[in-house]
Amino acid sequence: MITLDVALGDRSYPIYIGSNLLGQTELLKKHLGGSEVLVVSNETVAPLYLDKLMASLEGCRAESVILPDGEKYKTLDVLNNVFTALLEKRMGRQTTIVALGGGVIGDMAGFAAACYQRGVPFVQVPTTLLAQVDSSVGGKTAVNHPAGKNMIGAFYQPKCVIADTAVLNTLDDRQLSAGIAEIIKYGLIRDEGFLLWLEENVEALVGRDTDALVYAIEKSCINKAEVVAADEHEHGQRALLNLGHTFGHAIETAMGYGEWLHGEAVAAGMYMAADLSARLGWLTKTDVARLEKLLRRANLPVKGPSISIEKMKDLMAVDKKVQDGQIRLVLLKAIGEAVVTDDFDAALLDQTLEQCQV
Amino acid sequence: MITLDVALGDRSYPIYIGSNLLGQTELLKKHLGGSEVLVVSNETVAPLYLDKLMASLEGCRAESVILPDGEKYKTLDVLNNVFTALLEKRMGRQTTIVALGGGVIGDMAGFAAACYQRGVPFVQVPTTLLAQVDSSVGGKTAVNHPAGKNMIGAFYQPKCVIADTAVLNTLDDRQLSAGIAEIIKYGLIRDEGFLLWLEENVEALVGRDTDALVYAIEKSCINKAEVVAADEHEHGQRALLNLGHTFGHAIETAMGYGEWLHGEAVAAGMYMAADLSARLGWLTKTDVARLEKLLRRANLPVKGPSISIEKMKDLMAVDKKVQDGQIRLVLLKAIGEAVVTDDFDAALLDQTLEQCQV
Numbered sequence: 050m051i052t053l054d055v056a057l058g059d060r061s062y063p064i065y066i067g068s069n070l071l072g073q074t075e076l077l078k079k080h081l082g083g084s085e086v087l088v089v090s091n092e093t094v095a096p097l098y099l100d101k102l103m104a105s106l107e108g109c110r111a112e113s114v115i116l117p118d119g120e121k122y123k124t125l126d127v128l129n130n131v132f133t134a135l136l137e138k139r140m141g142r143q144t145t146i147v148a149l150g151g152g153v154i155g156d157m158a159g160f161a162a163a164c165y166q167r168g169v170p171f172v173q174v175p176t177t178l179l180a181q182v183d184s185s186v187g188g189k190t191a192v193n194h195p196a197g198k199n200m201i202g203a204f205y206q207p208k209c210v211i212a213d214t215a216v217l218n219t220l221d222d223r224q225l226s227a228g229i230a231e232i233i234k235y236g237l238i239r240d241e242g243f244l245l246w247l248e249e250n251v252e253a254l255v256g257r258d259t260d261a262l263v264y265a266i267e268k269s270c271i272n273k274a275e276v277v278a279a280d281e282h283e284h285g286q287r288a289l290l291n292l293g294h295t296f297g298h299a300i301e302t303a304m305g306y307g308e309w310l311h312g313e314a315v316a317a318g319m320y321m322a323a324d325l326s327a328r329l330g331w332l333t334k335t336d337v338a339r340l341e342k343l344l345r346r347a348n349l350p351v352k353g354p355s356i357s358i359e360k361m362k363d364l365m366a367v368d369k370k371v372q373d374g375q376i377r378l379v380l381l382k383a384i385g386e387a388v389v390t391d392d393f394d395a396a397l398l399d400q401t402l403e404q405c406q407v
Numbered sequence: 408m409i410t411l412d413v414a415l416g417d418r419s420y421p422i423y424i425g426s427n428l429l430g431q432t433e434l435l436k437k438h439l440g441g442s443e444v445l446v447v448s449n450e451t452v453a454p455l456y457l458d459k460l461m462a463s464l465e466g467c468r469a470e471s472v473i474l475p476d477g478e479k480y481k482t483l484d485v486l487n488n489v490f491t492a493l494l495e496k497r498m499g500r501q502t503t504i505v506a507l508g509g510g511v512i513g514d515m516a517g518f519a520a521a522c523y524q525r526g527v528p529f530v531q532v533p534t535t536l537l538a539q540v541d542s543s544v545g546g547k548t549a550v551n552h553p554a555g556k557n558m559i560g561a562f563y564q565p566k567c568v569i570a571d572t573a574v575l576n577t578l579d580d581r582q583l584s585a586g587i588a589e590i591i592k593y594g595l596i597r598d599e600g601f602l603l604w605l606e607e608n609v610e611a612l613v614g615r616d617t618d619a620l621v622y623a624i625e626k627s628c629i630n631k632a633e634v635v636a637a638d639e640h641e642h643g644q645r646a647l648l649n650l651g652h653t654f655g656h657a658i659e660t661a662m663g664y665g666e667w668l669h670g671e672a673v674a675a676g677m678y679m680a681a682d683l684s685a686r687l688g689w690l691t692k693t694d695v696a697r698l699e700k701l702l703r704r705a706n707l708p709v710k711g712p713s714i715s716i717e718k719m720k721d722l723m724a725v726d727k728k729v730q731d732g733q734i735r736l737v738l739l740k741a742i743g744e745a746v747v748t749d750d751f752d753a754a755l756l757d758q759t760l761e762q763c764q765v
């Protein structure tokens with residue numbers, strides 16, 4: 050088992066990465082706030098792993114609430130089911146909420162923990178590759194609004210993250226690839242060495258090679274933890290983790306949440322960011338072709354769905370990076386070097402949006 | 408104008424108390440996070456004071472959203488209207504949310520500010536006596552759940568509190584008395600000198616004497632600010648501010664939110680706490696009679712509505728002070744000295760609940 054540290058002063062916490070961690074009783078128990086636990090999971094994950102997790106909580110008062118599966122259920126309404134469960138079960142302020150699921154469950158359970166009685170302890174047990182490499186680390190929690198993704202939420206750090214690689218065996222191929230998109234992101238924005246490794250090993254990831262997965266998860270979490278420790282509340286460099294996300298969130302919102310997986314939308318969005326960066330003269334055509342090849346090998350899209358340029362821009366204007374009404378994007382000065390900027394010609398953005406869709 | 412400080416390190420902020428502060432442009436403007444403002448108000452307050460507030464925001468992009476008036480609208484559903492307004496108006500992360508209203512508006516606008524894009528700046532402009540002396544200070548924000556009051560929320564401090572005593576002229580008598588209940592609370596839990604002043608001046612407060620009101624608001628805010636500065640997240644002494652609230656919240660939930668005003672329910676709850684404290688031998692019958700007299704002079708109830716003891720206890724078990732399933736209450740060791748305790752005979756609580764209802 051690998052243990053990484055997210056260094057946030059008195060809110061620091063460990064990330065545990067390894068195989069069959071779900072069955073290890075003491076790992077979870079030592080991070081509980083008391084003897085009461087509510088596990089939040091979904092209809093897909095619960096039949097596979099809930100019993101195993103509950104067994105590791107023997108001696109606690111462990112309850113569970115099962116939400117429907119999918120991004121389209123990441124709403125205030127569905128979140129309210131978690132509060133209702135907590136209140137009906139008379140669960141107190143020392144209750145620990147455990148997220149057992151992918152990014153949607155982690156975001157919702159974390160936001161519920163941030164809000165229930167104004168804050169109760171929280172543990173992440175991510176069961177998708179995307180959640181293990183990205184969304185479970187760093188304390189961003191949220192639900193969606195019909196008008197914009199992740200617009201209602203909180204910065205709220207977990208007590209620990211338990212990333213059990215064994216659970217990835219039951220993940221479907223599309224979800225696996227979606228996770229690889231966020232892994233590629235770390236290479237693009239700040240770690241060209243890791244990108245080179247990915248270019249040599251992407252088929253091993255797609256083929257679920259355990260060693261390759263553990264390495265990619267570890268490298269991703271190290272990158273994420275460094276950025277989060279330096280800028281927890283996204284006043285600066287943390288925004289770089291949003292490479293491809295302004296485009297991607299617009300795709301997800303336009304298509305209806307859940308039609309495109311988040312990682313798929315981010316893949317297409319990263320390609321758009323690279324395309325625009327090339328139009329600005331920052332990347333070469335070779336760089337863009339290099340990214341395209343890697344995304345294709347990971348079975349990820351490089352083109353977005355057919356959406357009018359006006360609608361894309363309108364949706365991109367609902368973004369947490371907007372300042373004074375001006376869209377700001379994460380673009381690439383070079384492979385491995387990202388920046389947040391509003392210094393681009395609007396006509397070039399139009400060209401990118403026009404060219405990068407099916 | 409009086410200026411008090413809530414000392415919370417880099418989250419410290421001023422409370423301004425005085426007459427006709429609403430029209431003072433620079434007071435509000437210097438606490439904005441940027442040039443965008445969303446004012447959250449309700450159908451009762453907006454027709455009286457929204458124009459005046461908006462005029463003081465000249466030069467900003469100031470928008471407003473008007474919610475229905477009343478505790479029964481303090482829900483996640485109605486809160487979502489604030490998020491919808493923010494998103495439809497394309498308001499960014501530098502937007503300041505200004506609460507113009509009583510405790511319900513302050514709690515909801517503050518919670519919206521805590522959650523929108525994971526946190527935007529926030530200013531309190533309380534327009535009821537209760538909000539000026541209690542709920543606008545200290546950063547507690549929340550909405551209700553049908554099963555329990557203030558169960559979904561956040562600790563989120565405002566950038567400033569502007570308590571304009573002139574707006575109290577339009578407050579109805581019942582609301583005014585409800586505010587006096589929370590003022591009396593400070594005397595009971597930690598400031599017997601203030602309680603003596605109240606016993607000499609309660610008719611002046613009921614009669615809206617400006618000097619008396621300003622003094623009572625100042626003394627209340629000083630007490631509140633001291634407690635909050637010492638224990639922002641209620642790990643200890645802040646719970647003492649909850650005198651009467653476990654009883655009171657149960658009354659509000661049982662009767663349907665809004666039937667009893669919060670301050671009325673707290674008044675009856677404080678009397679219950681005093682009654683139980685006397686049964687425990689901590690207060691004398693004279694102390695209890697003294698409180699009863701003061702509450703009656705403030706036109707406040709001392710008896711709760713008719714609710715079965717079992718229902719009261721069931722609702723009281725949904726309380727943020729519950730630990731390991733055990734109800735904990737704020738009781739009085741003496742006038743001016745409150746404690747949080749679970750060390751009381753259950754039969755005595757039953758007697759109090761039985762005796763203290765109409």
